Amino acid sequence: LLDNGTFDISATTAGASVTTLSGTGAVALGSKTLTLSSASGLFSGVISGSGGLTVAAGTETLSGVNTYTGATTIAAGGTLALSGQGSVAASASVDANGIFNIAAADAGVTITSLAGQGSVVLGSNTLTFAAANGTFSGTISGSGGLVLKSGSETLTGANTYTGGTSVLGGTLGIGNSSAVGTGSVSLANGGGLAFTAASVDLSNAISVAGTNTLNVSSGATATLSGTIGDGATSGGLVKTGAGTLTLTGANTYTGGTTISEGTLVGNTTSLHGSIADNAALVFNQTEDGTYADAISGTGSVTKTGAGTLTLTGANTYTGGTTISAGTLVGDTMSLKGDIADNAALVFNQTEDGTYAGALSGSGSVTKTGAGTLTFTGANTYTGGTTISAGTLVGNTDSLHGDITNDAALKFVQLADGTFAGAVTGSGSVTKSGVGTLTLTGANTYTGGTTISAGTLVGDTTSLQGNITNDASLVFNQTSNGIFAGIVTGSGSVTKDGAGILTMTGANSYTGGTIISAGTLVGDTTNLQGEISNNASLVFNQTSDGTFAGAVTGSGSMTKTGTGTLTLTGTLSNTGTTTVSEGTLQIGNGGTAGWAYGPIEIDSALVYDLSGFYDLPTSLSGSGSLTITGGGTATYGGSAAYNGQINVENANLVLQNGSSANSAFVVGSGGVLSGTATIGSLVIDNGGTASPGYSPGTLTVAGNVRFASGSVYLVDVYADGSHDLITAGGTANISGGTVQVVAEAGYAASKATYTILTADGGVSGRFDAITANYAYLTPTLSYDSNNIYLTLQRNEVNFADMTSTPNAHAVANAAQSLGDGNAIYDALVNLTPEQADPAFNSLSGEAYASANTVLLQQSSYLREAVGSRVRQSLDPSKAPFGPYAATLAPGYDATVWSQAFGAWGRNAGDGNAASVSSSIGGFFSGIDGLLADNTRVGLIAGYSRSNFKSDGRSSSGSVDNYDLGIYAGTRFDAFSLFGGASYTWHDISVDRSVSFPGFAGAASADYKAATTQLFAEASYRFDLGKTFAGQVVLEPFANLAFVKLDTQHMTETGSAAALTGAGQSQSTLYSTFGARVSSTYELASGAVLVPYAALGWQHAFGNHSTGANLAFASGGTPFTVEGVPIAKDTIIVSAGFDYRFNDAVSATLTYNGQFASGVVDNSIKASINVRF
Structure with missing residues (x-):
């Protein structure tokens, strides 16, 4: 095309095809595609439109800034080169099956994406994918690099470019280990890598900024051996895809790691930052290393490699842990979930912690660190456990090997x-x-x-x-x-x-x-x-020792060893006890101990016990048995035991069994008693033989020997029965003493007893014979085979063994009864210590003490009369009797009544025993005016007295009937009254008479009477009205003569019954004292009068009371004395009167009498009604 010319194919039906394109003009594609079939030109113009450009063959060079947005296709054999400012539109994709050469371009080239399998020549330029969505399997070369801004671009060729790769968004697919050439890889803005080949080993250095994804597809493995570090900012990795990604580089990225899918393999060098593990994390630790960051998520952690991995982060992952090789070190903060341990697991627990997961596998578990590690899971690991430091806690479910x-x-x-x-x-x-x-x-x-x-x-x-x-x-x-x-x-x-x-x-x-x-x-x-033994117990006691615990149960016990075993606890074992060696000692002087069950003695057995206990009857063996400790043992014998039995400082009572194969030796302090058959008997110095159960016979199959210092204790009875030792062998008496104990009912006509007989003859003599009698003397006699005891009445009088006058008097009377009298025969057998109590028991002193009680109780009538007369003579005297107002016309007569109760005690005086007494009853009276200031009256009463002498086992009761007259007069402040009375007494006395050899009860009913005359003078001082009311002080003096007459009495019920003669006793009393009272008039009109009195009473003449008695069975009469009347007595009283009105008043009074050895207390209540 010529410069400034335009080649417009937008209106074509299917685009246009030309050989080549050159010049500087313009190409308008519209939506059509321009195909260069054999290119060889340089086009510096601009290609525009939404259509595309295809280089089918040859080489086409573009140097213009093109703006078309359609696809750029380079067919195999074709070349598209960019030079100068040449470019393809950034929004266009390049399908390069030929050669895409951008080496001559002035700057980098941006395209949408790259596809095909040709080659890309970068030169030093950068190829940028703006919004990729392609896969390129060809090669990329040059010193330039690649940039992915968004979308997904996959490189599967063995690229050689060296300028590095930047993934600034989107995902760069890696389908070859050389897919990104040899330069570094930079991931930022969320850009990531996707590993699509079955196995990829990427050695490029990688920098990461922000969070970047590494995706490994299912079934694929990828290894990143280059260093992964931070980019412009801190970067982290996110592992996705079901495949396995292995990081082996010495990585330095700091943004942490996330495992969303698949497996991430690394080690403490390649893995950095916190890991959010929601899939599988593998530490392939070939060398020792520590991972300090936290691992979280629901994924698992696996340890492989021969090295040691130490986890120190506060981990929270829940997918469990597997140890396939090497050693995993952590603690309860860093190790989570169940652990399949097939190598070595170490808990380095520096602080206390609990591991609740389950440990399984063939590996070992080691605990280190000073803290406590607690296992609570159901573990099954089999490799054993090592605890190097601290504490490992578990149980049989959690600890294994x-x-x-x-x-x-x-x-x-x-x-x-x-x-x-x-x-x-x-x-x-x-x-x-x-x-x-x-x-x-x-x-x-x-x-x-x-x-x-x-x-x-x-x-x-x-x-x-x-x-x-x-x-x-x-x-x-x-x-x-x-x-x-x-x-x-x-x-x-x-x-x-x-x-x-x-x-x-x-x-x-x-x-x-x-x-x-x-x-x-x-x-x-x-x-x-304590030992509960239901099998077998062996004390191997080689040295002496004490066991204080109890031994119980049905098991056997054996003593071995040469030492002494002392058992001081409670022994109730019922199995067999065997003493094989040394000494078994039961007890140590106390009451604890005792051995039940059979005992085999092959050495030495000692019972060292106090108190009472039984020896087993099932003894066997030939060893020695020693009884000591101060106690009393009973033994029924055993024919299977043939050892020696020693009794030392203890009592052994034989219970009718046979011990014919055993020798008995009684040492110092020992006593052998009871009835049985024994082999032989030796009583050594200090030992005692006391046959029978008082009485009884001890049978000795062999010889008997009494050593010097031994004792033979013999009990004898009136019926002729007595203790006896019979010996089948000889009796050798080398000294010793026979001690005789006569039991109750001794009769002089039966006074000779055989106490020892020996078939082999008797040799030697006892040194002495003693007895426990006050009035009998024993003697011994011998013949060739027997020893005899004779008892005879001595010259000692009964009274010689008494210490009180009453006992002395009774003793003389009892001795006069003579032999054959039951009382006499019983008294003859007494010991010196028993004499005084026996005679006192017989004395009947209760009859004398009853007289003392009746004389003392006569005062209650005098007090009642005095109280009544004083209040009747003057209203101001009301404190000392029932209150009475000034006599008004018509009040000439007064009826009054007083109830009273008293209790007291007279102490013994060393002769008579103490007596306690009580009385309760009432007095009633009537009196009236005889003249001005003079009244006369009558008094009657009834009361019942009781007395008791515990020391003489005596008691009595008395019914008292009283009748008397009284009169009183007043002269201004001076008052005088007097009276006379007579009291009838019906008396019953019961005595219990008991002493060794005698017991009985005697009683008697008899009568007595008390006559008394009495008078009192007093003077009144009105002290006036004080803070304590109207106060009156009245000193007084009185005299009383009292005479007691008792009638004859005869006791019944016992051989110790007494008779008593009638007799009279009298006493004169004087009393001096003073009374004080105060009067309060209450708002209700009533009057309250509190009062008190203090006096001294003196008894004149003989203060003793006696009884003239004799035994009903005969003998001479005798006199005994009771407790004495008090010579000087302090009398105190206190109470109050309450006047309801002029006609009715009441009083309550306490009265006490206190003397040496005498105490009496009484309460009185009175009521008075005037007419």
């Missing part, structure tokens, strides 16, 4: 479980949780064991080191074994299994011991607390 423990291992066992792996190392093992943990491995750990809760089961192979047990420890010992560790704590120890467990440590556990099966061997150092 052998465990090398050089720190701390803790089983929190909430349910029962068994751990069969071997636990080795220098670390400790702790069991907690309420469940049972059973260890069955061949463990060798040396750090000791702690049981905090639940139960730990093992044996001497699986349980190692010292054990702190605060719950339950079970040795399931099926074969024999020794445990040398020390067991401490508050927990229990149980022995199970058929084997023998021997404990040798210095244990201090306090929870007790249980033996369920097999045999437990130890000593007092090893075995602690």
Whole structure:
């Protein structure tokens, strides 16, 4: 075309075809395509329109700034070259099956996209894809580069351009490992790479700015071995597609990584920033490395490669973890989900943490770090466990394989479980949780064991080191074994299994011991607390030791070792006890101890107990048995036992059994009693033989010997029965003492007893004979085969053994009864200590003390009369009797009544015993005016008295009937009254008479009477009205003469009954004192008068009361004295009167009498009505 000419094909039907195009004109394509069939021209004009340009063959060079927007097609064999300002429209795509050469262009070239399989020659220019949507399989060469701004462009050829590739948007498809030449790749503005070939290995350096996507299609793998770093800004990667992307470069990008699909493979060098893993992340760690950033998402993490990968980020991924090779190090913050461990897993737990995932696979698990790691998942890994530091916590579900423990291992066992792996190392093992943990491995750990809760089961192979047990420890010992560790704590120890467990440590556990099966061997150092033994217990005591715990159960117990084993706890085991060696001592002087069940004594058995206990009858063996400790043992005998029985400082009571094969030796402090057959008997110095059960016979098959200092204690009875020792052999008496105890009812006509007989003859003599009698003397006599005891009445009078006048008097009377009298015969057998109490019991002193009580109680009538007369003579005297107003006309007579109650006690005086007494009753009276200021009256009353003398087992009751007269007069301030009375007494006395050899009850009913005369003078001082009301002070003095007459009495009911003669006793009393009162007139018109009095009473003459008595069965009379009348007594009283009106008043009074050894308290209430 010529310059400025136009070649317009827009109106053609199917475009136009020309050979070539040259010149400077213009081409108007319209929407049509211009085809150059054999190009060879240079066209510098402008091609415009929406149509396209095709170079079918030859070379066409464009140097103009073209604006057409249709496709540019370069057919095979054709070349389209751009030079100068030559271009194709940016909106056009290029289909290059030939050659697209932009090397001569002045600047880079922009096209829409590139397709075909030809070649692109860049020269030093840049080819830009504006909105790509093509695939180019040809080659791109030159030193220029490519730029993708948007869309999708795929390069599958082996390109050689070196100018680099920029993906500023859209996606650049990589279909060949050389698709982007040798230059660097820059990704920005969301631009990404899509790897479409089955395998791509891209070594180009890559820079990323912002978030950029790397897509690997399904089934494809891509490897980026170049360095990936940040671009203009911080950049990150997003892995998409189902294929696998491997990063192997020493990458430096900082924008993090996202795995949306497929698999991303890398290591701590190639992977950077936080990883959002929602598919699969693989660390192919051939060398050791640490990944500190966080891994999140729903995807999985896999560790491959021989190196060690350490994860330190706060990871939250949930897709689980797989370890295929090498070592994965982390903690509960960085390791998430279930872990399939087929290599090595290390928890470096510097702080406490819990791992709840499941661990599986053939790999090992290692715990490092000072913190505590807790496994709670149902793990199945089989590669074993190593604890290098800190604490690993788990249970039999979460801990597996052998465990090398050089720190701390803790089983929190909430349910029962068994751990069969071997636990080795220098670390400790702790069991907690309420469940049972059973260890069955061949463990060798040396750090000791702690049981905090639940139960730990093992044996001497699986349980190692010292054990702190605060719950339950079970040795399931099926074969024999020794445990040398020390067991401490508050927990229990149980022995199970058929084997023998021997404990040798210095244990201090306090929870007790249980033996369920097999045999437990130890000593007092090893075995602690109470032992429940239902199998076999062996104390191998090589040195002396004490076991204070209780031993119970049905199992057997064996004592071995040459030392002494002392058991001081409660023993109730029913199995067989065998003493094979050394000494078994039951008790240590206390009451605890006792052995039940059969006992085989092949060495030495000692009972060192106080209190009462039984020896087993099923004794066997030939060893020695010693009874000591101060207690009393009973023994029924055993023909199977042929050892020696020693009794030292204890009592042994034989219970009718046969011990014919046993020799008995009674040492110092020992007593042998009861009835049985024994082999031989030796009573050494300080020992005592006391046959029978008082009485009884001790049969000795062999010889009997009494050593010097021994004692033969003999009980004798009135019916002729007595203690006896019979010997089939000889009786050798080398000294000693016979002590005789006569029981109740001794009769002089039966005074000789055979106390020892020996078929082989009697040799020697006792050194002495003593008795516990006050009035009998024993003697011994001998013949060739017998020893006899004779008792005779001595010259000691009954009274010689008394210490009080009453006892002395009774003793003389009792002695006069003579032999054959029941009282006399009983008294003859008394010991000196029994004499005084016996005679006092017989004395009848209650009759004398009753007189004292009646004399003292006579005062209640005098007090009632005085109280009434004082108030009747003067209204101001109302404080000392029922209040009465000034007599008004018509009030000439007054009826009054007083109820009273009293209780008191007279202490014993060293002769008579103390007496307590009480009385209750009433007085009633009537009086009237005889003349001005003079009144006379009558008084009557009834009361019942009770008295009791506990010291004499005596009591009595008295019904009292009173009648009397009284009169009183007043002269101004001076008052005078007097009276007389007579009281009838019906008396009943009951006595219990009891002393050794006698018991009975006696009683008597008899009568007595009391006559008394009394008078009182007083003077009144009106002190006037004070803050305490109208106050009156009245000093007084009175006299009373009292006479008591008792009638004859005779007791019935007992051989100790007494008779008493009638007698009279009298006493004169004087009393001096003063009374004070105050008067208050109340608003209601009533009058309240509180009052008090204080006086001193003196009794003249003889203060003793006596009773003249005799035994009803005969003998001389005797006199006994009761508790004495008080000589000087302080009398106090207080109370108040209340006048309702002029006719009615009431009073309440307390009266107390206090003297040496005498106390009496009374309460009185009166009511007065005037007519």
